[in-house]
Every structure is written in structure tokens, then in C-alpha cells.
Amino acid sequence: MSVPAPVSASPTPSPSSPRTTGGPPRAAASAVVLVTGFVLLSFNTRVAFGQLGPLAPVAGFGTGTVTLLGLLPPLCMGLFAPLATPVRRRLGEERGLFWASVLLLAGAVVRVLGLPGLFVGTVIVSIATATVNVLVPVFVRSRFEHRRVGVMMGVYALSMGAGSALVAALMVPVWQASGHSWQAAMGLAVIPSALAAVAVAPQLRAPAAAVRPGTPPTGPGPQPSGPSVPATTAGRPGGVLRTGLAWSLVAYFGFQTLLFYTTLAWLPAILVDAGVAGTTAGTMQSLFIVGVAVGGFVLPVLAAARADQRPHLVGIVLVCATGYVGLLAAPGSVPALWSLLLGAGLGGGQAVAGVLYVKRGRDHEHVAALSAAAQTGGYLIAATGPLTASVLRTATGTWQAPLLTFLGVLALSLVTSLRAGHDRP
Template structure:
């Protein structure tokens, strides 16, 4: 999002005093985090069980990143109008509405997924700003790790349950499981409505180049976009790849749960380790290497080592998704700059990521094998490792604002 001449709001002190702080703050944060990817993780395990065609799976895989890209600017708008706390609460209410609509039929599944995607778009943009504003600087990495760990754990539990529930009842009953964490998220964020939003004090104008004209913003976008493309392509098609390799539908669903559990592990470790250092370039290269190892394992030994490769791939992708939040918080010079970097990277990155499931499906349809799609994802990751290096470190020079580079 362009950010030219603006008045910088006062940087509220980390962990600012608020009625809904302490345990309630952490509880609400965790409950919201548990819910954030639950709905999206259901599609892969359900696809073989529900008998959905390739077109349905492709659309359901495309809608979340497409919506999160198109509606990411709503997060910045919500922050300016009502603040991070209220923005996250109303986003959680929209999550409940979307989760409740999805089990009503195929049309409701599409429409509800759109609503969930819009809600998560707002959450994605606000979380790095919320963490920077409400927690001490030394806890930013830990809280971003808690966010990713909770997100992955919630998705893993539901992903493991959907196939057995669908076999016992129906895919609608399996999809309805997402309503429970959605309601808990809204309840957990409700106390944040009591937080008084600080009134900005007069401040000198901050002269800053539009973020779209800085190498930093585009490097962040490249890292986030490619990591997220790989994430959604894998999430949509891994169970089908494993079923085609000879695994049962239940085993493929279990391996998807292992993948999502790996997301939680990598999502916790990467930001905790990365936030402790000023230079995150080694962490960027590490998560790319782990992702490549997991994809090559799925390619070369999809049946024999499926749980291992799913776990490795999950750790790498989880690390990449969570590391982005640390990069937004660390590279931003103030709350407005963090929001602008986050909004641009997520708008462009999710729109790029939306092509992932369709790209994988098209390559599979053209070649009749999953080898080409998997190799294409590896190539994208390797290219992204070079493009992302600027995002991993601060370029500081005397008398220059790092946000202008």
C-alpha cells in the first residue's frame, strides 16, 4: 500500500496497559490463532472422501489465497478506523458466519470459504501490528511462534478428524467441525473490545517513499508470495498425490495432518530463532532448504516415506509462513510502516499464491504425472531464496530512513 507523507502516530509502548490485558490477552490471541487456518486445511483430506472433482478442489484451493490477497487492504483500513483489537474481534465474528455457511451445501461451501478468506485477510494484516503493539519487543518472536503453533495445531486436529467424520456421516458434518474453533475465537477476542484506543497526538510529518517503490517491500513480497504459493498448492493436492501413489484415503488424510502438525512445529521454531537475531537471511535460506527437501522426498518416495516427508515439508512451510510475520515486524520502522509492508506483501503475495493449486492442476493435467508440478514448486523456491535476501536484513546508514530502501 502506498505510504507517502503521513503523520506518524505515537508508538504505543509494547504491552501497553489495557483492561483486557494479561491472561485474557494471551488467551484471546491463542484462540484466534487456533482458528485461522482450520477451514482451509479441510479441503485436501476431504477431496478423496467427498468425491469432489478436480475443478471443485481447484476452486476451493484458489479461493482462500485469492480472497486474502484481494481483501488484505481491509486490514489496514480496519486498523485506521477501529484499531487492531476491534478489527480482530469483528474479523472473528465474520469467521463464525463463514464457518456456519460452509456445511449448507456446495454453494454454501464456496460462499462460506469466501467469507472466511475475507476475515483471515484482515487477521493476517493486523496480527504483526497487534503483536508489536501489545507485547514487549523481546517477545515478538515468541508470540509470532505461538500464533503459528496454535494455527497449525488447530488445523492438524481438524484435518485428522474430517475424513473419519465424513466416512461416518457426510462431508457436511466434517466441514461443520470448523464452527467450534470459530466460535471460541470470537469469544476469546470479545474482551479486547474494552481496550481504549489511544488518541494520536500531533507529530511531525514522516516523509516516506511509497512502499511499492522500495526494494524491501518487493523482497518481502517475493518471500511471502512464493512460500504461500507452495503452501496452498501442497495443501490442496498432497492427499491426492499420495492416493495416486498407492496410499489409502485415510492414510493420506493422516499424512495431511502430519503436514499440518509440521506447520505448527516449524511455525513456532522459525520466528523464535529468527527474532533473536538482527539478520534473518540464514533463516530464509534454511526454510527454503527444508521445503525443497520435503518436496523432493514426496517426489522420490511418496508412499514409503510419506509421513516423514509430510512432516519435513510441513516444518519448512510453517517456518516460511511464520517467518514472514517477524520480517514485517522487524523491517517496519513504526506501526504504520509495518501495516503497509504487511498489506502490500499479503495483497500481492496471496494473489500470486492463488495460482498455486491451479498451476499444479494444469501441469498435472498436461503431463499426467505429479513430477512436473513438484519440480516446478522446487524451482520457484530456489528462485525465491535469491529474491528474498533483501527482506532478511536491515540496511542502515546514518541519517537515512531504512523504510525508504
């Protein structure tokens, strides 16, 4: 993949000039630093959330612990996503992402301090991730060329999936090698967290708030393709919620995220109940995350190349439905296939949301407002998923009821997302 050059958001630059001054060598070096920091931050963003699944069947975590740790990330990300908008206005995307990376590192350290630290650290990591989730679509739109938006959103999702898959695959081996210490396994997340914070630090030299609130985008960023929203409401998540577009995005992101985090939390348990060995179930969790990485890269690239994303949304639902039907009908037969399908579908669904914000937003402020509104409402919807699945499993004694519920949520996701999939006044 060629290295995309960072794009200036000032009123007078040429379409391919970076924000830094100087000749081509300096511009190339700036581009490498920008992309490296972006990739390492993305790599680290979901690492903590993929650690619990492989450890839960072997490390003795109780059902209540697994349920609560599955509930906390979407709940906290929903509650704290609105804070990303004032963070962006005060610090800019670059500084906001740097301090979020520092918070991710702090949370990774706290998570190894016993079971209370695991809960507190998960909250800290979730707050940092909420900020990253909202700022990344705006950052990509403002710092990369229009034709690179889909690729960079795909790189974001691919890096997230790769980081989660790598660390998830190491959880059980490290747990075994450390004398069955789950703290040692959780401590692996500190390494990518530290690398991300260091790699993003050079962006502190970038000018803050390159595009002021309420002003239209300048330069070569994606031109407005969404409906016109008055400048007085474009920068406020509450303002955009007066539109059907925003509610469609909330519903789409909420249902997709509910399925993603519930599957992430309970896939190993579903497979173990079907007779799959605990270590194999952990490996299937890693394959699920590999699928997330692949789907998360491919789908944004394909979706960003078209003005209408509805065919991609339909495809996502069909792939996910195939995976859930497989878990219902023959969970122990080809668990690798079901895990990869679910990962690809849910990973693609998560990543395409970022493309929808960029495509439907009329300027940087509107993109930020759509992203914050969708993630606030969406993550609060998603927070109900792990607990609901646990209650259904306990009440019925099997995973059939939760899996059938997942299929119903998929159908709702398809119906409610179609408005967000295309431009319409």
C-alpha cells in the same frame, strides 16, 4: 511458557505496564485474557483451509471443485488484504480482530449449506483471514514487549497449525460417523470459530488506534530496525511499494504462500497417485499441518532473536527442498517424513514473514503497510499455484512436473527474499 504482559502504547507508561488500570492482580488477569483471546483466534484462523484436503479423496469432490476451493483463499486474501489498513485506522487492531473473528464464524456457518455455501463461505472466511493476517503483526508489536515478539508470532503460527491439524484429523472420522456427510465434517469449524469470537470480545474495551498514523512508536515495543520511510508513505501499501524492501517481501511471501496452499490442496492427491491409501493420505495431511505448527513456532522465535534473518531463510528453502525431492524420488516409502518436512519448512516460512514485517518496519504504520502490501501481492501470486499444479498434472499425467516446478519456485524464493532478511538503507 510464561504469560507475557500486554504493553501500553500511550506516551507515558512504564515498560511493563498493561493498558488497563489497577494493581498487579488486574494486570495479570488482563494479560491472561489477552493471550487467551490471541491463542483462540490464531487457533481458528486456518481451520477452514485444512478441511478440504483430507475429505477430497473420500468425499467425491471433483478436480474442478478442489482446484477452485484451493484457488479461492489466496485469491481473496490478496484482493482484500488492502482493506485491513483502513479497518485498522477506523477501528484499531483490537476491534478489527474482533469483527474479523465474527466474520470467520459467519463463514464457517455458511460453508455447511451445500456446495454453493461451501464456495461462498470460503470467500467469507478468506476475507476475514486477510484482515487477521495484516493486523496480527501490528497487534503483537503494539501489545507485547519487544523480547516477546518472536515468541508471540511463534504462538500465532503454532496455534494456527494446531487448529488446522486437529480439525483435519477429525474430518474423515466425522464423515464416516455421520453417514458420509461432508457438511457435518465441515461443520466442526463452527466450534473453534465461536470460541474465538467470544475470547476476543474482551479486547473491545481496549482503546482504538493507540498509535496514530504517522507517529513513531512509544513505549517498549520493538524499536525501528528497518530503513527510514517518510511518514507520508509509511501508512500506505502503495507507498512502500516504491522500495526494494517491500518488493522483496512481496516476492518472498508470494512464493512461500504459493507453495503452502498448493501443497495443502494437493498433497493427499499426490500420495494417492503414488499408491498410498486415501485414509492414510488424509492422515499425512494432518502430519503436514503438525509440521506447519512446529515450524511455525520454532522459526519465528529463532529469527526474532537475530538482526539478520537470511540464514533462517536459507534453512527454510533447504528443508522444503528435501521434502519435495522425497515426494519426487520415493513418495510412498516414508510419506510421513516428507509431510513433516514440508510442513515444518512451509510453516516456518509463513510465520517468519510476520517477523520480517516487524523487524523491517520503522513504526506501527510502516509495519501495517509492509504487511498489507506483501500479503496483497503475495496472495495474488499464490492464487496461481493450485490451478497451475492441476494443469501440469493433467497435461503430463504425473506429479513430477508440478513437483519440479515447486523446486524452481523455491530457488526463486531464496534469491528474492535475501533483501528482506536484513537491515539495509
